[in-house]
Amino acid sequence: FKRTKAKPAKDDPPKPLSAKLRKLLGRVIEFYHTAFGEDPRAAQYLESRGITDKSLYSAHKIGFANGTLSNVLPMKGDVTAQLKDLGVLTDKGRELFYGCVTFPLLDAGGNPAGIYGRRIDEAAHPGSARHLYLTGERLGLFNRQAARSHKDIILTESVIDSLTLLCAGIHNTIPCYGINGFTDDHVQWLKRCEVETVHVCFDGDESGRKAADKAAATLEGQGFKIHRIDLAEGQDINDFFLL
Numbered sequence: 549f550k551r552t553k554a555k556p557a558k559d560d561p562p563k564p565l566s567a568k569l570r571k572l573l574g575r576v577i578e579f580y581h582t583a584f585g586e587d588p589r590a591a592q593y594l595e596s597r598g599i600t601d602k603s604l605y606s607a608h609k610i611g612f613a614n615g616t617l618s619n620v621l622p623m624k625g626d627v628t629a630q631l632k633d634l635g636v637l638t639d640k641g642r643e644l645f646y647g648c649v650t651f652p653l654l655d656a657g658g659n660p661a662g663i664y665g666r667r668i669d670e671a672a673h674p675g676s677a678r679h680l681y682l683t684g685e686r687l688g689l690f691n692r693q694a695a696r697s698h699k700d701i702i703l704t705e706s707v708i709d710s711l712t713l714l715c716a717g718i719h720n721t722i723p724c725y726g727i728n729g730f731t732d733d734h735v736q737w738l739k740r741c742e743v744e745t746v747h748v749c750f751d752g753d754e755s756g757r758k759a760a761d762k763a764a765a766t767l768e769g770q771g772f773k774i775h776r777i778d779l780a781e782g783q784d785i786n787d788f789f790l791l
Contacts, residue, residue: 564687565634565661572630573660577652579620580611580645580663587614590649593668597708598790601715608690609652613645613665635683636663645680651707653688656737661688664707664725679706679726686731694720695741702777703734703763705750709785716789724750727759735770745773752779 565573584590584605590612591605604610617636631637638644648665655661665680690707691714698720704710710723722738724730727750738746748764750756757778764774779788 564655569630569634570659570661572627573634573636573663576617576631576634576636577609577611577650577660577663579617580613580650581606581609582611583614583616584610584612584649587612589614590668593649594711597712597786599708599711599715604711604714611650611652613643613648613650615643615646617643635681644682648680651690653686653690654692655688656692656740658692662686664690666708681725686725686729687733689733689737690723691721692737694722695738695743699743700745700747701738701743702747702749703730703767704785705756705759706784709749712786712789724759724763727751727755730759730763730766735766738767738772739770743772745775747775747777749777749779749785751784752781756784 564570590610591602594600594605594610628637628641632639632641636644645663645665647669648667651664651666652660653662653664662682667676667678667680670676670678691710695701700720702710702713702718702721704713704721704723706726707723710721713719713721722734724734746764746767748760748767750760750763760776764776768774779785
């Protein structure tokens with residue numbers, strides 16, 4: 549699987565999933581969430597990152613792709629084709645997120661729109677990408693509901709960073725999809741919820757600072773008040789809270 553960069557914000561929103569694919573994606577998310585509760589490895593990974601609030605696991609339907617999806621879903625005919633269309637299965641029929649803790653990404657209506665997967669054992673998958681997404685344009689956001697109840701939002705570089713803040717009792721946070729993952733979905737949702745101020749906090753390295761500059765400039769151009777939160781060199785939000 550080859551990672552693709554999220555496309556920059558544009559005027560035309562990405563096409564949403566069909567009702568059939570959205571329903572199937574919801575079934576996959578539910579299965580991964582069940583597997584998360586039955587197989588302790590993903591929870592152990594999150595705990596090692598300081599994400600220990602178990603209420604977050606259920607609230608966000610955090611999952612684990614432990615390779616058992618094929619045991620539950622019928623893997624022949626239309627379903628296989630649809631799973632490949634979604635990107636849950638690769639062209640060769642392998643489970644894309646195998647070995648990843650999974651995080652559902654939701655659309656404006658709270659419906660499944662995407663999945664982010666974070667590989668939990670990099671040593672077992674040398675050379676493989678650590679961060680995985682469904683094919684196509686990035687759809688959906690994590691912790692989207694934060695913008696409904698807060699006028700100030702902390703925009704982070706990653707899902708793990710936002711989860712770290714949530715664990716610390718800081719709920720007004722929405723993550724990007726890495727340094728290339730600030731999308732039009734972020735902009736439009738923040739505008740729709742009438743957020744006033746965005747605190748941009750990306751990793752304390754050159755790529756993180758450049759990405760933060762770009763996101764801040766886009767948001768400022770859309771009328772948001774911008775505050776930059778700069779971390780120490782080489783540090784991310786998760787590192788900061790684990791110190």
